[in-house]
Amino acid sequence: MNAFLQALLAAARRNLVAAVSIVLLVVLGIADVFLWGRWGNLAVESERTRQEGEKMLLSLSSHPRIEAQSAEAAKALAYIDANLATESDLAGNLDYFYQIEKTTRVKLTNLSQLSSQPPANETDFLAIPFSLRLSGSYAQILGYLHALETGPRLVRLKTYRFSQSGAEALTADLTIEMLGRP
Numbered sequence: 001m002n003a004f005l006q007a008l009l010a011a012a013r014r015n016l017v018a019a020v021s022i023v024l025l026v027v028l029g030i031a032d033v034f035l036w037g038r039w040g041n042l043a044v045e046s047e048r049t050r051q052e053g054e055k056m057l058l059s060l061s062s063h064p065r066i067e068a069q070s071a072e073a074a075k076a077l078a079y080i081d082a083n084l085a086t087e088s089d090l091a092g093n094l095d096y097f098y099q100i101e102k103t104t105r106v107k108l109t110n111l112s113q114l115s116s117q118p119p120a121n122e123t124d125f126l127a128i129p130f131s132l133r134l135s136g137s138y139a140q141i142l143g144y145l146h147a148l149e150t151g152p153r154l155v156r157l158k159t160y161r162f163s164q165s166g167a168e169a170l171t172a173d174l175t176i177e178m179l180g181r182p
Contacts, residue, residue, distance in 0.1 A: 083152040085180035087116060087128050093178070096153060097132065104143040106136035109171075127177040129158070134172045135165060141172050154179040 012019035085093050090113055101108040110133035116126055134141050141162075148155050159175040 079152075080154065080179075083154070084125070085128055085153060085178045087126060087180055087182055093128065093130075093180075096151075097130070100144060100147045100151065104136075104140055104147055106134050106140040106144045109133045109135050114175075124181065126180050126182045127156070128180045129175065129177050132172075132174040132176065134174065135169060137168055138170055141170055148176065 085096070087093075093113055094111055097108060097111055110131070112131050114129040114131055116128050134144055136144075145157070148157075156177045156179075157174065158177055159173075161173045163171050163173075165171040
């Protein structure tokens, strides 16, 4: 054995308390280095967990508001779905315009459902085009347009043309699209 190690072993036998203290100091030093590195990782993990907990608490506190918004969205979707036109139901679609004609007292001189373009992608909805010619006063025609705009069915005005057909009478040619099912 090496002379230095023999001298060290002999010194350790004479001073047993000092030798145990030195070994303990080395072991505790290694443990301290290991735990110090681990403590940094734990601090980062603890901060991340705290932030997730705050987000979760915020989500839980706004849960009733989210449920109310979800219920409103479901109600709106049900309303839209209930008022979708069906492309093949020609009589029902045309009757919708005649009902508005009765309430606004405008004269509907021409009404036809045009052929719709197939949707570009796979979809549950379709734009059903219509051509209308209205006759009446300015207020009556605007009332008809307002009734179309605020009615239960979703319509989009594509083209319009107004012309005067008499002293007080106007004629409006409209092309509209109604949201519907194929």
